Amino acid sequence: MTIVGDLAQAGPTTTIRRWSEALAPFASTGIARHTLTVNYRTTAEILEETRPLLARIAPAQQLSRSIRHGEQPITVAAFKDDISAVLVGLISSARSEHPEELVGVIATTARAISLETELDGAGAAIVAAPDARGLEFDTVIIVDPDGIQSGSEAGIQDLYVAQTRATKRLATIMVAEVGNPGA
Secondary structure, three states: OOOOOOHHHOOOOOOOOOHHHHHOOOOOOOOOOOOOOEEOOOOHHHHHHHHHHHHHHOOOOOOOEEOOOOOOOEEEEEEHHHHHHHHHHHHHHHHHHOOOOOEEEEEOHHHHHHHHHHOOOOOOEEEEHHHOOOOOEEEEEEEOHHHHHHOOOOHHHHHHHHHOOEEEEEEEEEEEOOOOOOO
16 A cells, blocks of 8 residues: 655644654554655745745655746735735736636635635636645635634644645735735
8 A cells, every 4th residue: 555645734633743653553564654755746946935834844854856947936915905906917917828727816714705706707716725735726826824824723734735736836915904015
């Protein structure tokens, strides 16, 4: 039997941090553990963006090496009331530059629900961060990473998962309540 997984992407119901803990109840002998070190899906630039979160979630886990290179991830600041307009601009840009590719917007559960209505027909899938595991998009736009992190006990893992859903491009919208978002 082969079991493949990334414990740094584990959901909210687990406290297991090592494969030996995960497998101990089922098999204590005859296990050969191999660490996969090459990433064929996500670009090196996106993986590098995940490095700080991975270091916090699983300090002993090494970042895999990507064989693909692509665009540098971008970060955009927006006022809370301007998020939809900023998103429409980012989605429109991605759709016009890459019309056949998939665009995903990942946000907190509450924000994802409201964005589904606000962005209906904009050309992107809207996904709540806890539901992003297993999905892939060419372009991912993460809305309010701080909100995702503080949204649940597994918020930091949800954000890490959100970042790793992008196969080619990653954009992050940092949300400012009031004042100058660029400050």
